[in-house]
Amino acid sequence: MKTPIYFAVAFFSCLFVHATTTGTLFEARAPPGAVEVLSIFNPTVVDHFYTTNASEIQQLTDFYGYESEGTSTGFIFLTEQPDTVPLFRLYSLGAADHMYTTSTQVRDHAVKRLGYFVEGILGFVYTEDGPGRLPFFGLHNPNRIDHYYTTSADQRDDAAKNGWNVEGGVGYLLSP
Ligand SMILES: *[C@@H]1O[C@H](CO)[C@@H](O)[C@H](O)[C@H]1NC(C)=O
Numbered sequence: 001m002k003t004p005i006y007f008a009v010a011f012f013s014c015l016f017v018h019a020t021t022t023g024t025l026f027e028a029r030a031p032p033g034a035v036e037v038l039s040i041f042n043p044t045v046v047d048h049f050y051t052t053n054a055s056e057i058q059q060l061t062d063f064y065g066y067e068s069e070g071t072s073t074g075f076i077f078l079t080e081q082p083d084t085v086p087l088f089r090l091y092s093l094g095a096a097d098h099m100y101t102t103s104t105q106v107r108d109h110a111v112k113r114l115g116y117f118v119e120g121i122l123g124f125v126y127t128e129d130g131p132g133r134l135p136f137f138g139l140h141n142p143n144r145i146d147h148y149y150t151t152s153a154d155q156r157d158d159a160a161k162n163g164w165n166v167e168g169g170v171g172y173l174l175s176p
Contacts (some may be wrong), residue, residue: 036073037122039069039071040069041067043067045065046096048146049098050073050089050122071155074176075173077124078123083127085102092115095115099140099147102169125170135172136172137149137152140167
């Protein structure tokens with residue numbers, strides 16, 4: 001009876017090493033139905049950008065001067081779940097600024113008065129805190145005309161010391 005057990009241990013060890021080296025273990029730990037929020041920054045036009053679409057990240061880094069900045073994010077639902085709301089994604093061509101909000105009032109105001117248009121939704125987020133949820137902190141820099149979002153309280157505090165105003169209304173992402 002020992003041999004099959006040793007074989008099983010060796011087999012699953014190999015799977016573990018394979019999963020760790022290929023990164024699939026991390027993906028496997030994503031909450032069901034949720035995908036990672038990817039983040040990049042363009043220092044020239046000063047724009048933080050968030051998407052779940054890896055091709056979009058590739059395009060913007062290859063051709064539009066965006067780069068990784070190490071912003072902390074989390075996971076987001078691609079379809080509506082109980083107690084979640086859409087996180088709208090807006091863009092202003094004139095300001096070269098992406099902004100995100102769960103508030104239809106903020107969205108409509110930005111469209112009618114501030115020159116933004118709705119590009120779609122990033123995904124669906126909880127509006128209340130709970131187990132496995134990460135607050136997605138929103139910051140706005142009126143001088144640089146940029147919106148910045150992070151799940152890290154340290155990154156939020158650093159930004160707040162450097163001219164960014166903390167704003168709410170982006171809900172809760174999920175931790176891996
Ligand atoms: C992802 O982005 C690419 C490049 O912009 C686009 O062609 C594609 O339609 C997007 N996929 C989804 C699911 O939105």
